[in-house]
Amino acid sequence: MKFSTKGTYGLRAVVELAARYGEGPVSLAAVATEQGISEAYLEQLMRSLKKAGIVKTARGKSGGYLLTREPVRISVLEVLRALEGSTDVVDCVGSGANVCENACTCSARPLFLKLQSRINAVLEETTIGELTEDHIEQKKRIEHARLS
Amino acid sequence: MKFSTKGTYGLRAVVELAARYGEGPVSLAAVATEQGISEAYLEQLMRSLKKAGIVKTARGKSGGYLLTREPVRISVLEVLRALEGSTDVVDCVGSGANVCENACTCSARPLFLKLQSRINAVLEETTIGELTEDHIEQKKRIEHARLS
DNA sequence: TAAAAGCCGAGTGAAACGGTAGGGTTTTAA
């Protein structure tokens, strides 16, 4: 019941891009350094994000990664799904397939259904834009505290 | 971000015991058969549940497992924690230790904190008693439908 | 035209998952 580092790293990387939204492509190296993630590993995550239509790329010299949309129009759910495959706590709560044959008599399923809907609500209503604003504020506060 | 089968199996096993609460010890074999779980594997789960003070045992012939408390006084959170170790979505939201050194500047942490509190709320407020009642009702409905 | 960037597939050591095997010890019913 843990998110893998893919989710956390990827989320942080997307926020990093969001913080520079509108300023042109950001290189992998820049994001990796800023977030303290291995470049080679981050590249894999970026590939997933690209496939999911969350980031796009500019190739060649002075190229890099960009968000495909405004940060407020990207939900956290979307990012996590791209990286983790799914955010379902058990397979049988997903829509459509994978519902096991005993679903209707499984005593734990009602709990999981309720839990999943609560989780999805939070992940869906939170946007990258929000996360980014909060993060910038937080950084400012720390800077202020350091100087005084 | 999945629960392992330990969580699901264990929850179902505890509900099974809850359904027979007050009727004396239930053998491992009975629970395993009813829930379609391997006996050897279920035993391991039962050990964890015993260590956590959720079930107790009666040894020897005609022995078996029993809940230590009324089903309504056992929360789902307690059961899942016993089996999965922790229900935290990332280590850094736990109380006390394991908060990574970059916690205060991590852009994803506020999200995880919020998510975790919602998850804990559901798992804490749901009891084995509730799950058991719902399950018994559900079984009755199916039986009725089958007969008509 | 060379250097900087992204693109891509394969490999790898460690850990967790989902069990199985095979031996205990304790209790009780016949």
Added chain:
DNA sequence: TTAAAACCCTACCGTTTCACTCGGCTTTTA
């Protein structure tokens, strides 16, 4: 009193996932 039913415990094991790394390729632009 003794055999069988039940729980107790440790060890192992094949598979999958995790968290990376490596090395070579293509594209672009200063």
